[in-house]
Amino acid sequence: MHSFLSRGNAIIAYSLSVLALLTFFCFLSTEFLDYRAKAKISTPKILVKNVPDYSASRRENDLGYLTFDLQADLTPLFNWNVKQLFLYLSAEYSTPNNALNQVVLWDKIILRGENALLDFKNMNIKYYFWDDGHGLKGNPNVTLTLSWNIIPNAGRLPIIQSIGSHSFKFPSEYTTDRL
Amino acid sequence: MIVSSALMIWKGLMVVTGSESPIVVVLSGSMEPAFHRGDLLFLTNYQQEPVRVGEIVVFKVEGRDIPIVHRVLKLHEKKNGTIKFLTKGDNNSVDDRGLYAQGQLWLTNKDVVGRARGFLPHVGMVTILMNEYPKIKFAILAFLGLYVLVHRE
Numbered sequence: 001m002h003s004f005l006s007r008g009n010a011i012i013a014y015s016l017s018v019l020a021l022l023t024f025f026c027f028l029s030t031e032f033l034d035y036r037a038k039a040k041i042s043t044p045k046i047l048v049k050n051v052p053d054y055s056a057s058r059r060e061n062d063l064g065y066l067t068f069d070l071q072a073d074l075t076p077l078f079n080w081n082v083k084q085l086f087l088y089l090s091a092e093y094s095t096p097n098n099a100l101n102q103v104v105l106w107d108k109i110i111l112r113g114e115n116a117l118l119d120f121k122n123m124n125i126k127y128y129f130w131d132d133g134h135g136l137k138g139n140p141n142v143t144l145t146l147s148w149n150i151i152p153n154a155g156r157l158p159i160i161q162s163i164g165s166h167s168f169k170f171p172s173e174y175t176t177d178r179l
Numbered sequence: 180m181i182v183s184s185a186l187m188i189w190k191g192l193m194v195v196t197g198s199e200s201p202i203v204v205v206l207s208g209s210m211e212p213a214f215h216r217g218d219l220l221f222l223t224n225y226q227q228e229p230v231r232v233g234e235i236v237v238f239k240v241e242g243r244d245i246p247i248v249h250r251v252l253k254l255h256e257k258k259n260g261t262i263k264f265l266t267k268g269d270n271n272s273v274d275d276r277g278l279y280a281q282g283q284l285w286l287t288n289k290d291v292v293g294r295a296r297g298f299l300p301h302v303g304m305v306t307i308l309m310n311e312y313p314k315i316k317f318a319i320l321a322f323l324g325l326y327v328l329v330h331r332e
Contacts, residue, residue, distance in 0.1 A: 023299070056284050086213060088232075088233050098258075099256055103253050104251075104252045111212060127252065149235070149250075154298060155297065156297050157297065157298055
């Protein structure tokens with residue numbers, strides 16, 4: 001009746017269902033929280049060049065370059081069900097070629113317990129700002145936004161945009177000298 | 180009975196989520212520290228919600244049987260709504276052009292299996308163990324079979 005196997009089976013089944021229930025409560029406890037926050041972005045330096053894109057078509061495409069300042073306090077976003085924040089700064093604009101272009105310029109991973117008070121001055125972008133053609137020169141409206149993807153211990157994977165974005169325009173002449 | 184209800188649940192999930200494979204197991208460390216090997220992802224693939232930058236997509240590449248789970252880095256959308264995008268793994272230092280099929284520069288909607296919406300850690304380790312060590316799978320099956328035969332009341 002109470003063999004070794006049946007006892008083992010009962011213990012494993014019971015602990016698995018308790019674990020599942022605890023995980024579910026962990027998910028429920030943070031599901032309805034507000035993960036929005038403010039960010040302040042500005043761009044001290046903006047250039048545009050026209051060079052061959054060897055990573056893609058080898059045709060000459062517009063290559064944007066900028067540095068940015070970023071201030072944001074993301075400390076309040078962390079709780080027991082936030083394992084990691086994936087932060088990314090993206091540029092959004094439209095060109096005659098494409099109705100919508102989105103390019104990630106910079107990203108950062110913040111684990112729980114790491115410093116989440118951001119204050120960057122004159123940061124270089126991490127990825128090349130290639131356009132799909134010649135839509136950057138003189139582009140009047142490029143919007144920079146900071147967004148974050150919340151990676152929980154268990155639960156949904158929401159993407160949230162910061163409150164506060166920054167719009168700028170590109171110069172109407174190409175820069176020919178080296179960056 | 181169990182097999183047929185499992186199949187019904189799977190097919191039902193496919194209809195509800197619009198994805199051909201609504202639950203996937205992460206097989207590589209290219210998205211660490213967000214996803215580790217053996218974590219479980221729940222996917223949806225609604226056509227009316229277009230792919231956007233920063234989302235985690237699961238996509239198939241010609242010539243590779245295993246779908247890849249990576250994040251969208253760049254996206255261009257034409258006026259008629261067709262999109263092309265480039266992906267990158269959080270833990271990789273370069274984008275995915277080297278992983279795509281020869282000569283392929285962009286992914287499009289038809290490559291997408293789904294978008295990651297939910298996350299459950301470690302649960303998929305069971306399937307990884309069973310696939311990598313088939314002996315475990317056979318041992319479990321044999322044990323269960325014996326158990327059923329012996330414990331008939």
